[in-house]
Amino acid sequence: MKNRTLTFSIFRYNPATPEIKPHMQSYQLDETTGMTVFVALNRIREEQDPSLMFDFVCRAAICGSCAMLINGKPRLACKTLTRDYGSKITLMPLPVFKLIGDLSVDTGTWFRHLSIKTRAWIHTNKEFDPKALEERMDNATALEIYEPERCIECGCCIAGCATANIREDFLGAAGLNRVARFMVDPRDHRTEQEYFEVVGSDEGVFGCYGLMACDDNCPTQLPLQWQLAFVRRKMAVAGLKR
């Protein structure tokens, strides 16, 4: 089989040199077997253009660093195989997040604020007793917590969400999923009313249109539709009680 030559059309902009306006730049590369966008971008940087900015850490779809728009869709670049695409591939940075340069965006800061806004930690009045056995927990409950906990904060659900694209303060599917994680955790003593303060507004569940772009885009295949419905149900009940 003859190897294809791929053309990558890549968004370029370096905020340190604002005089050079944002533009698209093309690079050509011979495809190799099992090539991912991670492999391709590193080869472009090392062989053709060492100024090209992008982020990878784990290169195994675990750390959530490398989301970008691949032919217009939010995807993890490290687990995107070039063989699933035509010979022309367009790469753009994720929208919504602050641009650092080229394909690199600041998802870290965005998710930091999310954790602070949703107060995403276990709220409890108990003290830790180093001499005591651990509190018991049903294994089924542990797995139920682990399910939403699996979010890798990649931002794909946010980038593809209509509300997040127009409302800067919208928590998005990742934010609501994060809240769901604490709601199902018996160690967290927050009441429904306390959660309502966090997500019972247009910033939270009531800002979501339910079109489910987030669900389709999540590379971890989190059941976001289910999690959103769960939080919405809880909050609707909590709202009635107010």
Add this chain to the structure above:
Amino acid sequence: MSSYHTHITDVLIIGAGLAGERAAIEASSHGLNTIILSLVPPRRSHSTAAQGGMQASLGNSAMGKGDSSDIHFADTVKGSDWGCEQDVARLFCETVPIAVRQMAYWGVPWSRVVAGTKTLPDGRVIEDTKDKEGLITGRNFGGTAKWRTCYTADGTGHTMQYTIDSIVVKLGITVHDRMEAISLIHDGEKCLGVVARCLRTGKLNVYIAKATVIATGGYGRLYGASTNAVICEGTGMALAIDTGQVPLGNMEAVQFHPTGMVPVWILITEGARGDGGYLLDKNHHRFMPDYEPAKKDLASRDVVSRRMIQHMRKGLGVDSPYGPYLWLDIRHLGAKHINTNLREIANICRNFAGVDPIKELIPVRPTQHYSMGGVRTNIDGAAYGLKGLFAVGEASCWDLHGFNRLGGNSLAETVVMGMVVGKRIAEYALGATLEYSYALVEEKAKQQQERIDSLIACRHGREDVFKIRQEMEETLMDYVGIFRTGPALQTAVDRLQVLHERSKHIGLRTSGVGANPEITAALRLPGMIRLALTISYGALQRTESRGSHAREDFPKRDDANWLKRTLAYWPDGAVLPELKYEPVTITELPPGDRGYGESSASSKN
């Protein structure tokens, strides 16, 4: 010109992985001002990638019954091939149960004991009892007498990192992500902080602190094929050795994991074999029991990796353009088990190799995995050679792991060390005053600015950073691998010395402006090559085999001459590290046979 921001704090932690964040929590809880620096947002640190689990002798699961810190201690010392500090191992084993329970208190959804009988893949029937139901359970990992590896389904590192980071957020600890420490500031006696470069803007920043902590993780990416994340480049260890005063311990002790997936080298966790998976050769023969009748596929990592290479040398590997490999078979565990407990592995196989492990075999080969060596510290985590400098986690050589780390002992080490050493750091910082010379700080910042300016202006030459880096990676792969010999190691040392010289003549092809990746790589590379040299040169001098360090020309462990730890220093302007040695602390368990492997203890000379 040097213009930079200055930040002053009590405690400065370089690294936001599990070890760094756990230490930061301890320092902050003592009322100390704490700043964490990281190359990436904390939750993207390499710790997140650990899937398998963390060892703690809770003894809750059926196969963990009767476990104790004594048994964990013995496993750890044997695993280390008697290279570890036994007082450190003792402290560690006594503390892990507290650490794992604290993680539960903070929010880690550990998998729990479910009462009832189960049939293991080998036909044995075990029973988890009602009295233990709901307590933290444990799975099987290599080199352990009991099942004690605590886990959360398939994402232990992820849940631990997210949980620890949630406490960092809760406590309001300052994190400066995308901020790379590029040089330590010290006056010959005391460490005063770092010069750092912002990876968003390229600007320099100075951090002054009473206590500075290196928590930068491992150096896996010095090797061309590594399971490590791409940011694991050993930068923190390079900062330490570049002071000329702080030694790195046992850098020749490099762990290879038996099952890196071919050809992307993503890790297939030991949990796969712990849960009953096994290795096959090209004839689909299960060969490990032939070599290791007792431990089979679950001997310690160094042993399994060597047996695999040995077997492939007999022509029994599967040939491929990436070299020979072997198969990992987990099909018999069944779809249900694979899709829940080993889901992450299943995803990795499908996404990155197009293999469905429920129906197909997984191609694997031993791959660089863990750095036992690192910044040498005492039992309090204080670095040798400079006051006010500490190290924790994989970047450190505390020395819990000696010449081979047991799977599950490093996640455990990050949180135990963070807790124990964090306290010592706090005590130190509470008793210290902030004194530093402004001129010294100015000079150190200027030096770094000059390095940057020279690279941009190509003042010392036009060598290509990526080409040199690739040659370094290949040199380590080809000459400093699993089996080592004197001549090969000498070749590595010679080549690396040439590369080290060439790295002084790197010049940029780009402008180097802003978050430029070429200059980031260029600033790191010379330090990385010095690390590669300490690994190769230390390995060349150590004329014995111990744990992961396997010399074909010296196949026996030699306790008479080598029951000691290598300390590598890099004096200013040197072309090779200066090696010194120190005795290993043995308090309880005298050197003996490991009970698996190539009977390493037989040398009695």
